[in-house]
Amino acid sequence: MPTYAAIIYSADVDPTQPEAAAMMKDYNEFGAAAAAVIRGGRALYPTATATTVRVTGGKGGDIVTSDGPYAETKEALTGFYLIECADLDEAVKVAAQIPGAWDGAVEVRPVVEFS
Incomplete structure (x- = not known):
């Protein structure tokens, strides 16, 4: 079965802080409900902790x-899941259950499997 990255764009919050407890409860419930298809994933610290790296001249x-x-955007890249689904339709159904999709967006993209 193919693997998809479900890339979460939502409010830029720190999931480790107490004020994020209600949101994390929703994510924990999603994780339990979708455990059969989740192959990995992580939450990310807020964008204030990011460092962007470029190499000039190649x-x-x-x-x-x-x-x-x-990039500065309204919604931040806040985390991702790797999900293994039969097809894109199933991956979209799973992604729609991710709490970030309820007030932000979840980008679903197939993962390239290198041998």
Whole structure:
């Protein structure tokens, strides 16, 4: 069966803080309900902790870093799941149950399997 990345874009919150407890309860319930298809995943710390890395001049060029995410957007990349589903239709149904889809968006994308 193919694997899909369910990439979560939602409010930029710290899931480790007490004020996120209600949200995390929803995620824990999703994780239990979808355990049969989840193959991995993680939550991400807020974008304020991000460092963006670029290499100028191509391979071997100068490394340039900047504080913050790659792009400033209304919703932040807050986490992801790897889900194994029969097809895209099933992956979409699973993604619709991820709490981030309720007030943000979940991008579903097939994962390339290298041998």
